[in-house]
Amino acid sequence: xxxxxxxxxxxxxxxxxxxxxxxxxxxxxxxxxxxxxxxxxxxxxxxxxxxxxxxxxxxxxxxxxxxxxxxxxxxxxxxxxxxxxxx
Numbered sequence: 001x002x003x004x005x006x007x008x009x010x011x012x013x014x015x016x017x018x019x020x021x022x023x024x025x026x027x028x029x030x031x032x033x034x035x036x037x038x039x040x041x042x043x044x045x046x047x048x049x050x051x052x053x054x055x056x057x058x059x060x061x062x063x064x065x066x067x068x069x070x071x072x073x074x075x076x077x078x079x080x081x082x083x084x085x086x087x
Contacts, residue, residue: 033080
């Protein structure tokens with residue numbers, strides 16, 4: 001399972017993907033899609049784990065003030081899964 005290291009000044013936190021704010025996950029997915037070759041199995045696996053974490057968040061009501069609109073988040077998840085399914 002992937003984890004993320006969040007660093008703020010001297011504080012470091014290691015979080016499971018389910019605990020990472022959704023806007024960070026969405027930005028990271030966008031970064032992978034723009035900068036990585038999806039024929040690379042490592043990039044595909046990373047993207048699948050990010051999408052899995054986003055799916056778990058998309059089914060719940062947002063509690064974060066900077067949360068995505070649920071319909072937009074689900075549409076983005078579907079789009080990424082479509083890209084992964086074509087490989």
